[in-house]
Amino acid sequence: MDALEALVSIRPEKVHVTLAPLAVENAFVGRIDEEIFKGATDHLQLTTDAGARLAAVVANASALGETLHAGDRVYGAVHADDIVVLPSDALATVKDSGGEE
Numbered sequence: 001m002d003a004l005e006a007l008v009s010i011r012p013e014k015v016h017v018t019l020a021p022l023a024v025e026n027a028f029v030g031r032i033d034e035e036i037f038k039g040a041t042d043h044l045q046l047t048t049d050a051g052a053r054l055a056a057v058v059a060n061a062s063a064l065g066e067t068l069h070a071g072d073r074v075y076g077a078v079h080a081d082d083i084v085v086l087p088s089d090a091l092a093t094v095k096d097s098g099g100e101e
Contacts, residue, residue, distance in 0.1 A: 007086045014082035015056035017044060017074050019066055027077040028052070035070045044068065046076065 016022070021029075030048035037060075044056040056076070061067055068074065 009084040009086060010054065010078055010082060012043070012055040012057040015046075015054055015076055015078055017046070017056050017058055017068060017076045019068070019072065019074060022075045022077050024077045026080060026083070027075065029073070029075055030054075032068060032070050032072045032074055035068065042068065046074065048076075 017032075028048045028050065030046045032044050033047055033053075034045040036043040038057075039060075041057050041059055044058060046054045046056055048054065054076070058068060
């Protein structure tokens with residue numbers, strides 16, 4: 001059976017990222033590839049174990065909170081309401097332009 005492909009859009013601030021495993025729907029395991037400090041927030045580039053690349057925006061924690069850094073193995077999740085499946089012609093356009101999926 002052929003794998004189905006879809007192009008989805010997820011706002012980076014809707015991606016929940018933590019160091020502890022999550023027992024929720026739409027959860028994933030991955031690694032932080034890049035961490036960019038932006039004052040009150042960090043912008044993270046993630047790669048899931050399945051190979052998907054995601055952007056996430058997380059609040060900078062206090063010294064008492066969980067801190068996330070490049071290279072960390074992380075657990076994440078996205079609520080189903082925060083996933084937008086784009087029309088099939090959008091996937092074809094991305095492929096034709098040589099862009100990322």
